[in-house]
Amino acid sequence: MPVMGDDGITVTIANESDIVTARQMGRALSEQVGFQGSDLTIIATAISEIARNIVTYAQRGEIVLRPVTANSRRGVVVVARDDGPGIPDIARAMQDGYSTGKTLGLGLPGARRLMDEFEIQSEVGVGTIVTMRKWLRR
Amino acid sequence: MGIPILKLGHVLIASIQDALTDNDLIQLRDDLSSQVGWSRATGVIIDVSALDVMDSFATRTLRGIADITKLRGAKTVIVGIQPDVAFAMIQLGLDLDGVTTGLDLDEGLAAIGRGDRGDAGHG
Ligand SMILES: Nc1ncnc2c1ncn2[C@@H]1O[C@H](COP(=O)(O)OP(=O)(O)O)[C@@H](O)[C@H]1O
Numbered sequence: 001m002p003v004m005g006d007d008g009i010t011v012t013i014a015n016e017s018d019i020v021t022a023r024q025m026g027r028a029l030s031e032q033v034g035f036q037g038s039d040l041t042i043i044a045t046a047i048s049e050i051a052r053n054i055v056t057y058a059q060r061g062e063i064v065l066r067p068v069t070a071n072s073r074r075g076v077v078v079v080a081r082d083d084g085p086g087i088p089d090i091a092r093a094m095q096d097g098y099s100t101g102k103t104l105g106l107g108l109p110g111a112r113r114l115m116d117e118f119e120i121q122s123e124v125g126v127g128t129i130v131t132m133r134k135w136l137r138r
Numbered sequence: 139m140g141i142p143i144l145k146l147g148h149v150l151i152a153s154i155q156d157a158l159t160d161n162d163l164i165q166l167r168d169d170l171s172s173q174v175g176w177s178r179a180t181g182v183i184i185d186v187s188a189l190d191v192m193d194s195f196a197t198r199t200l201r202g203i204a205d206i207t208k209l210r211g212a213k214t215v216i217v218g219i220q221p222d223v224a225f226a227m228i229q230l231g232l233d234l235d236g237v238t239t240g241l242d243l244d245e246g247l248a249a250i251g252r253g254d255r256g257d258a259g260h261g
């Protein structure tokens with residue numbers, strides 16, 4: 001079950017139904033922040049991709065969803081964390097079509113296009129952290 | 139949660155009702171590929187208008203359904219992709235090239251009526 005706290009909503013990602021929970025929670029939180037229409041679908045789609053990567057490559061991890069405010073702009077931040085195998089070559093993993101899982105290889109580069117900000121940190125044998133932000137248009 | 143599959147003449151219709159898990163989609167693929175055989179369907183319509191997102195997994199699986207049913211003699215038409223969903227798909231880098239799409243059930247039925255058995259793609 002997702003846990004709501006002062007620092008946002010934490011969704012444990014351990015199986016494929018958690019992917020749906022994470023993207024639905026992300027959509028609900030984004031709606032509260034003030035996002036509408038296609039932005040909600042965009043945020044939910046990016047979360048779906050990143051959550052699926054956790055299930056596929058790291059087996060388990062968590063996604064934290066939080067409202068953010070910076071320079072009087074409001075938005076949402078999504079942090080996906082796992083202590084799975086990590087990514088040896090991040091630049092390659094960020095390329096369209098690169099996949100070690102024989103899938104489409106669009107999850108990471110696609111999520112970066114969908115969101116306004118995208119950061120990835122990963123260390124082999126330690127894990128992966130993806131941080132994504134979307135800002136409300138003024 | 140299984141996706142109900144209705145039969146209308148020679149057409150199988152699967153209406154996705156809710157947010158789908160990966161397993162639901164795989165189940166749909168397996169159900170459709172077997173049902174196309176014993177029902178002698180010439181067309182399959184998958185209505186995705188209730189789907190919250192079409193991510194890379196969903197797109198790949200729907201494309202797989204179209205390929206499998208084509209080999210089994212039926213044409214698949216995906217109908218009801220919502221504008222917001224289509225917009226996100228494009229930014230993600232996804233397309234459904236080679237898979238026939240339509241706005242709604244009527245367009246899906248028309249596309250199947252026009253097409254030959256297993257003829258995928260526009261035109
Ligand atoms: N959380 C993760 N842990 C380990 N490796 C990952 C993770 N996320 C992505 N990767 C690696 O990056 C590659 C590209 O990911 P992505 O763009 O989502 O495409 P796909 O999932 O289709 O392979 C994956 O094939 C995998 O090797």
Ligand SMILES: [Mg+2]
Nearest residue numbers: 049053107108
């Ligand atoms: Mg992926």
